Amino acid sequence: MSQSLTALPSWHALEQHRQSMHAQHLRELFAADPERGRRFTAEGAGLYLDYSKNLITDETITLLIRLAEECGLAKRRAAMFAGEIINRSEGRAAFHCALRAPAGAVMHTGGENVVPQVQEVLARMGAFVDKVHDGRWSGATGQRLRHVVNIGIGGSYLGPEMAWRALRNFRHADMDVRFIANIDGAQFLDVTVDLDPAETLFIISSKTFTTLETMTNAHAARAWVVAKLGEAAVARHFVAVSTNTEAVRAFGMDPEHIFGFWDWVGGRYSMDSAIGLSTMLAVGPRHFAELLAGFRAMDEHFQTAPLARNLPVLLGLLSVWYNNFFGAQTQAILPYAHDLARLPAYLQQLQMESNGKGVDETGQPVAVDTGPIIWGEPGTDGQHSFYQLIHQGTRLIPCDLIGFCQPLSPLQNQHDLLMANLFAQAEALAFGKGATDLRAEGAAEAQIPFRVCPGNRPSNLLLADALSPATLGAIIALYEHSVFTQGVIWGIDSFDQWGVELGKILAQRVVADIQDGGKSLRHDSSTNTLLQRYLQRREGS
């Protein structure tokens, strides 16, 4: 696939078209077409995308759509929604869209309609959440469980933490949710410092239930609860979310307290599965259902909107455009919403673990660059930190700017000020400020080279009415399907993650070395020396 990608007629045409874009500036493109800011827009699932401030013309979009067609995007999309084994290296479907299918829908994978199982788990989650909220499920001493600690990492953490913050305005009164992911004891101690075990519920979230960090923290939590409340308290204070029910049982947990999901849900695609139990505890079953409805609305848009008006397709193709035809190595996610502070971290895993691949689906080395580096911070914080490089540095950094028309946390006129910054940044990136304007304003001649902002820096602007559960679901599904679109173009498996395994295996070996005091170090000279120094100094002086 990857060899033939660069041989596709559309790829070739895009390369030539890219040459013709050298002389184009967004200032001229906008001047030449007064409708540009209205034409290069698309809407779906409650999201409005303005992609007019990209380095594109009509021809760019035509060619990118042709590329998607030549790469078989529609067929691949149909295969994903049909539950086919599209994660070939792991022999699995990538069927996360079934997690948000409406009750009564029929979605088969492996010859089975999975919707009833999905609905059954959702119903059990809902019943459990209701019991915790109304106190029918209390701690071992009969006290209300007011604190929830989700122990999990990667896909079993980033989505729930992002959603906990994003849905701050929808939280159930007096439910506090916290997260322990890192194996560093600092996080465990920090999160639990002011907690009373009698009021704390732990959710052990792990798809595999073998992840070192999660298992280690789960045992620490168990010991912490048992020390204060005794062994019998474990059943009231621990529940698990996993696909590996055997391992959960071996951990000593009652099968009744396990919320399952399935191997066709990738970790980074699982925040809308039972991995979202902490989210449901935070916002309640009704808001969780709205979140799922938002995902579903974007699934429907992705399946039915024409490619040229299809939000995930456009975002995905624009990423390919900059990644492969402009050599852009990174992409910034800049939410103008403090509540989306963890969205960049969430999208880092979603995009970089999915598309950070060097071979195609057949195992052949890819011929072009794949997944870009994703990073970002909320605006306006970033403006006072790294935007300098975006505006005047030497690198091209396509930006996704995300904002909301209605403030859920109104405070004086601060939302207007926030949104003014969002619109102004997109404008400044695109149009910059030239020497002529600076001179007209009387800028000192010696300063002009330093003050010129070249502009022509691309951005997407994503606008929604309010950061509701449904909007959040739509935004996440938008990026899921954008990642999928990119993966289809590059011909890679976006649903495996073999690259993370080596470090895990080596860590186990190093643990053994540390435990035997470094008696038989068999690493390279650097690792051996580092381990010796660590072993000598770890007790302090």
Ligand SMILES: O=P(O)(O)OC[C@H]1O[C@H](O)[C@H](O)[C@@H](O)[C@@H]1O
């Ligand atoms: O949910 P778990 O099985 O504990 O996995 C947690 C995370 O760890 C792995 O190393 C993978 O890189 C992630 O994709 C996964 O989300």
